[in-house]
Amino acid sequence: MIDATALAEKPVLTGVRIRLVPLAIRHAAAFHAACQDPETRRLTGTHHDFTLAELEAWCAGSAGRADRLDLAIEDRESGDFLGELALSQIDPPNAHGSFRIALVPEATGRGVGSEATRLLLGYAFDRVGLHRVQLEVYDYNPRARRAYEKCGFEVEGRMREALFWDGAWHDVLVMAVLRTGRGGGAGAGAG
Structure with missing residues (x-):
């Protein structure tokens, strides 16, 4: 049985190098800058050109959304915005949810994404009960x-030619992790 109230709590999750904090309006400018980066847009398949005002409104409203969890990824020492992630589309009867993550270009290739993913999975499985x-x-x-x-996800399927990007069709891989198959340990890296 899942505890949907855990989505409304908006926790702070602390890892070795990063901390996940509730997404707030103070993150909007850095979030907007990341959304303007061509490589970030390509890796996330983002066609929409988000305005700063749109992201300010989204960030400001995050605390009030009880059906999903949107967190900013911050450097634990400097507090710099490194990206954001979300746990959404929660299906309580089936204890299922969807995950997404996007990092700023400077945070890629350093293990930040894996650490953030493990922290969020730990919360999703252990606190929310997914x-x-x-x-x-x-x-x-x-x-x-x-x-x-590395975080335990396995490819479950392929949506053929589901994304049109830069003049070509691309496949979308569907991956999932089960509470019982947590691979590298959902809590690994937590401090």
Whole structure:
């Protein structure tokens, strides 16, 4: 049985190098800058050109959303914004949810994404009580796929030519991790 109230709590989750904190308006400018980066847009498949005002409104409203969890990833020492992640589309009867993460360009390739993913999975399984968490990753992002696999995700399927990007069709891989198959340990890296 899941505890949906855990989504409304908006926790602070602390790891070795990072901390996950409730997404707030103070993150909007850095979030907007990341959304303007062409490589970030490509890796996340983001066609929409978000305005600063849209992201300010989204960040300001995050604390009041009881059906999902949106957290900012911050450097534990400097407090710098390193990205954001979300646990959403919660299906209580089936103890299932969806996950997404996006890092600022400077945070990639340093293990930040894996640490943030493990922290969030620990919360999703141990506090919310989910049984299954899934995500989607594009076929042209093998680095993200490897990072997800290190966190216990397995490829479950492929949506053929589901994304049109830069004049070509790309497949979307569906990956999921089960509470019982947590791979590298959902809590690994927690401090």
